[in-house]
Amino acid sequence: MPETGRPILIRFATSTSRPAARQESRTVLRQVLALWSGLAPEQLPLAESRRGPQWHGFLAGQSLDISLSYCEEEAWIGLIRGGVIGVDAMSIRTFAEAEAVARHYLDSETQATIRQSSQPAQTFALAWTKFEARLKCLKFELSEWNIDRVGAFANLACQEILLGSTAVTVATGK
Secondary structure (H helix, E strand, C coil): CCCCCCCCEEEEECCCCCCHHHHHHHHHHHHHHHHHHHHHHCCCCCCEECCCCCEEECCCCEEEEEEEEEEEEEEEEEECCCCEEEEEEEEECCCHHHHHHHHCCCCHHHHHHHHHHCCHHHHHHHHHHHHEEECCCCCCCCCCCCCHHHHHHHHCCEEEEECCEEEEEEEEEC
């Protein structure tokens, strides 16, 4: 079982079908949580929400936050006791709408960094996963850039990870 406030990131292969990957991630999540809690997978206090699975109860006296992400043929599960977590993963690749997406969702400084980068696809993927992970961590819905979120984002710790052609960001907070 993880220490309080220490994020756990689980990465595993999934089916190419998003519905199958969703089901597989929930199976893995239940297996991990059953091991940690000592409960049978069907007895876990998990419920589905619009944002994914939520733990209703305590694990070793602490709340548990869960975040899921899917990318290509793999899934990512982020877990943290006594805090909040958001995880996002994305394939690093060029796509035609990247500049428009950045303009609508990312701040002007990040947009400039992407435009000036010698590796714009990688820079965009890292910026996007950081944006999404922070939204997930704070339980915000995806929406166009909002300056009011800057203050909330500032209180989060972010870890960016590059694994081959995949960018992943884990955002955590209290």
